[in-house]
Amino acid sequence: MSGLVLKLGPHERVLVNGAVIENGERRSRISILTPRANILRLRDAIAPDEVTTPVRRVCYIAQLVLSGDVDRAEAEHQLLRGIDQLAQAMTDPDSHAQLSDAAEAVRSADIYRALKRLRGLLPMEERLLALSSAR
Secondary structure, eight states: OOSEEEEEOTTOEEEETTEEEEOOSSOEEEEEOSTTOOEEEGGGOOOGGGOOSHHHHHHHHHHHHHHTOSOHHHHHHHHHHHHHHHHHHOOSHHHHHHHHHHHHHHHTTOHHHHHHHHHTTHHHHHHHHHHHHHO
């Protein structure tokens, strides 16, 4: 069986094709079998006013694809362009590996995996921004 597997904590919410679904009292595991379903775990969501850095901007674009709020083809083009721009600034091996995997995920239409890899860059970006503001 392939597809996306969501592991939800008690009362965790997820957006599925425009509907907000809340988990019950216990942890659960849900397998999403439909390819290209619009799914966004709300704990992963970035609010529009939190889009204040380059990595957050690219994550937000991925989030809009997952929520079904943008044209997928145009957003995938923007995602690849944003990932390329991030790769020019984040040149360390770990960031490069995550960005390469994110780009491959976008090319294979696995936006959820792309968002996961991009979110993994947020701590690195925070450290880089802290270093640049300290100078």
